[in-house]
Amino acid sequence: MNSLPQSEMLAVLLNLVGGEAASSALSGIPEETSRQVKATLEEFKTHPPTQDEVEYVVDDFVKYFRFAMKTVDQKMAQDDSADSEEPEDETPAPKIMQLAEEDFEVEIEPEKKFLPLKETGNHIQDLTRLHPYQVAHAIRNEDALIISIVIRNLATEHAAKTLEFLPDTLRPAVFLQLAQPCTVSNEVLQRILETAVQIAKRVEKRENVVDAAEQMVTLIRSVPKHIRGPILDELQKTDEELSNKVKAQMYQFDDLSLLSDRDLQQVLGQTSTDSLASAVQGIDSDLMEKILGNMSKRARAAFEEELSFKGNVKQDEIDMGRAEVVRALTELDEAGTITLE
The missing domain is CATH 1.10.220.30 (Flagellar motor switch protein FliG, alpha-alpha superhelical domain)
Incomplete structure (x- = not known):
């Protein structure tokens, strides 16, 4: 289970809307939170949010939006009725701007379908946008050296999750390779990363692994x-x-x-x-x-x-x-x- 801080939740959402909308939103939140969000947005330029994080933020925002619309409808109905009774208290919906950090938890489902990847042409960014399961599935049959080359180009958390999804017997050899300096040329590196992206994006869902x-x-x-x-x-x-x-x-x-x-x-x-x-x-x-x-x-x-x-x-x-x-x-x-x- 991965914990997602409040500032990162906001950053993921603003990264999706982008442009003037993001700038306008940043001007309306507390200074310290704004600073944290800006720092996270800057980090997203090299290591974009994962698919799980994006899905979670969007789902949470949709829940809040629906709740807000429902509240507006109820208010309008109350205004139209002079003798309407007081509405019953309802459990507040998630509010992305107000939840405490411990409420932001992303639990990876044991079985799920992945959204199609929209390639950017930047193989490192594309790999980061893919689920760690997809990346691990794409490289699990490769030599430990090739696997280490892919993993060392991922963000730390993404790399750790990818390692977790690799077979137990592979991890020690991969760790040994990660301890060694990478000497491949940029041309070879790009070819390896591109191949990993092409294979990983064809992994459409995560299956339950039965021992x-x-x-x-x-x-x-x-x-x-x-x-x-x-x-x-x-x-x-x-x-x-x-x-x-x-x-x-x-x-x-x-x-x-x-x-x-x-x-x-x-x-x-x-x-x-x-x-x-x-x-x-x-x-x-x-x-x-x-x-x-x-x-x-x-x-x-x-x-x-x-x-x-x-x-x-x-x-x-x-x-x-x-x-x-x-x-x-x-x-x-x-x-x-x-x-x-």
Whole structure:
């Protein structure tokens, strides 16, 4: 989620109207705000506002305009009627000139369509006008050097968002290239940027990204256990990396709540008291009650004593503790000792 200051909201709007209208508007606002808006407008000459920012500002202005027109209509109707009642209070519409900075928030939707790009001939400006998702999509199959050349020519925030949309495996190599000086000629640079613009502008919408491993886990867990083995074996042969990710996600700590009392006792018996005390930090009270209810008096006393010594447990300790519980759960389920459906 990106925060958009009030002065920048005004600057985006004035950048759209331009000319005398912008100058007239600037003369009617407080001096400090006017100074900030002018500085932002100057920055827009090299780094124009993004498509998300423009859409948000326009939407907000349209809401305010409609509200204003509705208010005018109501006022006219009241003037025409001598015995009209007082109007009910209404929640004020957004006012671009009055909202506090914390109200200006632009949330990028997980799936959206992009407006067609009107090219300016300046490839850097055109790239900045495109959504970071479009730029990342255009360069994601390129060499890390090419990607770094494009990114280093973007505004800082735009570059950061573009990096965020790149595959995880690409980012380290791109960062290494960004640390090196760029030695390409201007002619080559312009050709690279132009190509990126042409590819990026053809990306018409942002799709929901579904993690392949997560999708596979959902499917495999939905089939009978005797079918899972052959599926995982075949996946291991064709895509070892994906297979390992699927196996790592097949079992979760919260699966303890799905076990029968007998099976839960088996898992607890294969887990050290120290690891379990770390693993249960912050868990649901119902699951905690179930775990305690399946311990012997001696084991429960030792466990509660261990809990009293824990204090503030770091997240990595919690993760390690839960990993040990999940390992025990996995081994027992795959061996057929317990039943997890």
